[in-house]
Amino acid sequence: MPTRHLIIGGGTAGLNAIRTIREEDRGASEITLVSAERPYSRMVLPYYLGQSIAESHVFTATPASLAAWKVKTLIGRRAAALDPEANALTLDDGTRVEYDDCLIATGSRAARPPIPGADGPGLHSFWTLEEARAVIAAVTPGRRVVMVGAGFISFTILNAILSRGARLTIVEVAPRILPRMVDAGCAELVAGWLTRHGVAIRTGVTVTRIEERRGTRILHVKKGEALPADVVIMATGIRTNLEWLRDSGIDMAEGGQGGILVDDHLRSSIRNVYAAGDVARGRNLITGAPEVHAIEPTAQEHGRVVGANMAGRDVAYRGSLLMNIVEVCHLDIASFGQWDDAAAEVYTAVRPDRSQYRKLLFHGGRLTGAMICGPAKDIWTTNDVGILKGLVQSGVDLSAWKSHLERNPFDIKPAFMATHNPGRLLPQTVLGRPSSSPDLPQSVNA
Amino acid sequence: MTATIEVTTWVTRCVGGDGSGSRLFEEPVAPDDTLRTLLRRWSARFPELEAALWNPARTDLGEHIEVVVNDAVLGVTHQLDSPLQGGERVTLLGQFMGGAMVGALSITCPPFWPSKI
Amino acid sequence: MRVLALLPDRCTGCLRCELACSYVQTGSFQPAKSVIRVSPFEGYTSYAPYTCTQCAEGWCMTACPVGAIRINAAGAKDVLDDRCVGCKLCTIACPYGTIFYDADTHKAYKCNLCDGAPACVEACPTQAIVYREAETADWLGDFAAERTARLLAQEVA
């Protein structure tokens, strides 16, 4: 009898697991996908909002491609309870699905702060496709949009909101923008850039209450004037979808970001139950510590590693690198690894006239974190993004280069080459083999 | 009775050299030899040199080898049909600037990158 | 597979490869849009071209959330313009710094080996870029180490 794989969650982790299983077994096993939504890519929703792509573009699998992959689908159903002893999942409609092994990849959802009025109707989050549709309907030319939260999520949709012709104000409780993605120096540069591009930014502002007055939302704040808004988007963080596992007996971290504890094969405390993506407390590549990254690249690698292991290979995972990139008004901002490490030796440089910022963080000779900011048009910005990632990823010894880089943190390419990074990186693959083109539906049929 | 023929610069490539340095040849001079008869006889031994030194009809010199006789460019003390006494030093000097297109008929390479568009 | 072998000792830094590449990328000469990029390694005296290694992992390809990067007939990872949304995930996933974002088209772009007839190879007047059957390798490492060592020594002095 073929092995029965169960994938719970149709996001990045789940889909990558399915694709990898099929790359490995060419269709020999049974795969069942349980997903509350049709599989789509959250990463591209901002481009749908910004009208540069059609809605159809967001889907990462279609009924036809899932059929071609020979995946049995239970779309629109939520997982309700897992019984690891019985190797069975119960869905919200009571259906029971049995498995030989399963992957928990139920992801996360937008969180709302406990502000009076913040959970009322007419207030938006931007996380799911459904929420994106609502924002699209609400944000029209000339409308006053207030985004609460100046973090990564709000920055990913900033361009799209402006491109829809709305007027945008960003309100942030912290004293500066992007508190969890960049440091203060970079934040200042970005804030200046955004202000010059017509975005109103109010930092250090605590929203105390949101009320509705004749169709207009009024955001009352602790100090200063209340803000009127036609549309309010709450971009105040996310929460993992793990409540349904409460009684499963699977080990999870308490407090903090929570998350399912996993080993280096991304197995949970139950041997045939894997976890991946936002719900998994996976290994950090740099520190080795288990943590929830809740970023797309981590979900993707998790999914592939799990898929390979479910398909019977023995693939240990080295860990994921924390990394983010966002472009706002043609300014690129990216960070890698432990960019916010107080214990690190830090070199920074700013070129205010070119809106460029660099930060390099070292432990000894090793680059453990990096930050880069600069105009997207500047070819040397985009050139160096990947090189910084490579240096952090390879963990090469840069001792000989430290004083050079301290003087000029922008001049990274010679250091990258001279320390033989391409040579170190070339043998590295996530699955211990070359990756395939992601066009599996056709090749499975063939 | 001989004349010394000195071959220098790129012209040495036509007589088995590497394009630098110089090569010396002692060539017997017959009683009724002119510079032309001497050079015609001598250059016939080196097909590449012959093609470079003379025009295609072999009636006159080509245009990118300077012929210097006893430190004077041809045309000053010697013409091509001047008689030789023996003991002359005839230098074949590759022009390093100037000259005419004779040997280098352009070979058009097949178009490459435009084919992409 | 045939790969772009980069032979830095032959490079004189004329940047003709960048002209050729940008022409293939954009239809005009605009080295800022080239995906092969020549950098200096010892002040103004040592240059070398650098471009995608077409690595086995294909970090850009696996990172793409919409499957916009595929392997083409020449074996190169290639961006499908009509799929790419311009999210830049590939640019942070690639540890080599060889996939770029075009601010004009809002798409990622990279070396696709010109579908098997690389323009940079044709354009290079010193054969510093050769398209040949080989394992891809760290083409510049030794060269860069040698040339930059003197530079670093001077800085210390």
Place this chain on the structure above:
Amino acid sequence: MSPTATAKPSSSTSRPAQPLPGGYAGKLLRVNLSTGKVWTQPWSPDEMREYLGGVGLGAKILYDEVGPKVHWDHPENRLIMATGPLAGLPVWGTGGLSVITRGALTGGATSTQANGFFGAALKFSGYDAIVIQGQAKKLSYLYINDDTVQVRDAAHLKGKDTWETQQALEAEHGLSGHRLSVYSIGPAGENLVRFAAIQGDYGHVASKNGCGAVMGKKRLKAVCIVRGTKALAAHDTRGLIQAADDIAHDLKTDPTTSTLYHWGTLFGVTNLYKLGVLPIKNYTTNVTTVDMAGWEPAKLRHGFDHRGHQCSACGMHHCHIQVIRKGPHAGERVDEPEYEGWSGAGWQIGVTDMEAVSWLNTRVDRACVDVNEFGWVCGWVMECMDKGYLTEKQVGLNLKFGDAEGAYRLLQMISHREGFGDILAEGVKRAAEKVGGEAARCAIYTRKGASPRGHDHRGRWDEMLDTCTSSNGTMESANPTHQTEIGLPGRINPFDGEQVARLTGGILGRRHFEDSLGGCSFTFRTRVEMLARALSAATGWSYRLEDAMRLGRRTAAILRAFNLRCGIGPESEYPSERYGSRPVDGPAKDHHVMDQWERMLDVWYETVGYDRKTGKPKKDTLHALGLPWLAKDLWRK
């Protein structure tokens, strides 16, 4: 740029929209250093077609905007840094820059070329040329990053030599290699040395007629351009690349150009020596006991740690950075001397130690004066001291032929105008006139104030005639290249003045055409027909050999008209006594150019169609060249 406007900037408004031809950025960058104002000026396809770019464009702007009372040091003098339609395209060696201005040596027009990446960077930034006027209040530099153009304070660059200036700007902007092209003056330019040059990209020099003094007078230390991100299109890219390939093939395989391809101009030393054209010790001799076999190109390169340092898109093995092997300057990185360096910083001043020449040559570029004029000045001082015409007390040091370190000290004195250096900084003609007596009779220059390239023109009459009759402060026809293509004989008697004059006049225009395209005179040493083909493919207009020569001759005529307006006429078309003397030994010993000079001038004037008496291009000539407006200007009386 309307043909009749004089001495005022043209309006940039209300031009009919015409599609931009291929190869052009379409705009001129204008900078007024007095006011700090920076603006752009579109130029029309009609103007592009008739003036091309480079010296063609520059000559026209100079004629239109610099009146006779605007001397070289007047704030309203224009410093034009122009490139041309092939710059930035994949034809070999097309990073070209032409500097056009009213120069400090002749007081007339200057057109002097350099390469590297400046021209390409300019085009990729969206400009075909920079036209600089006015005078900054304090030392400044011009920064260009696409549309961001700023006049910036250069106090921190004061006194720096040109290589130091480029390094400082690279560090300041965090851009090295070809990501930042810098052309600057050295101390010599800052101190208004009359033969100060403009150097860029480590070894490329626009050196003639004191263009660096003009830049210094404007208090402009440097122009630096970030590579630029704009697109440049060719009309017919396939045709352009085919033409570029054909030119490259020609350069590699044609017997004469293949020498340049492999060795650059290094062959000059041994070749020209054999013809008596290598200047040795200020024209006091043409023979040496040095074994010339050691001066063959391979020997000049052998053992140096060499680095190719080519210009934009170039495949020649021409420009190199080398490291000094031994001696007091071992380890120093220098730009491999061109022939002119081996001659001006070497043979002309009696220095035959290769390491020393190599070092001194780059030091000349860094202090930034013209290496030829430096050679004539320095060699003149050496000879005069040797003969007792100048004393150690006068000069401030004892300088002998062959003393490279002493020559360097003299260079420093000149570039800082210290002591006797202040007189020498005026150039060899003015210094000789000032010192007078027997010393004056040893100096090598033209009566116009220009001086020869690094040759002994007493064995190369075509170049002497060219140097004396030219309107750009140096040779303007240069040595013949593929002259049979335009119906001229491939071989002449070099000591038959009439033949020489006919050839020199006959090739007039070719060089002006080349220098209008934005490329290098060495990679353009192919047939004009091939260049015209590349230009046609780039622009979409059809140019043939005749068009090329006509356009070049137009430019020559405009420059000549400019000079005549400045009062520089046929009366000054003579070499100095020493320059035109009879060689005392060597291959050209029996030939004295002055015996035939008047006849040479007659024939030259007849050949180029200029009036022998007034020096003006004849009315017919101007009409034939399509310059009726210039005919009106010149012959209105």
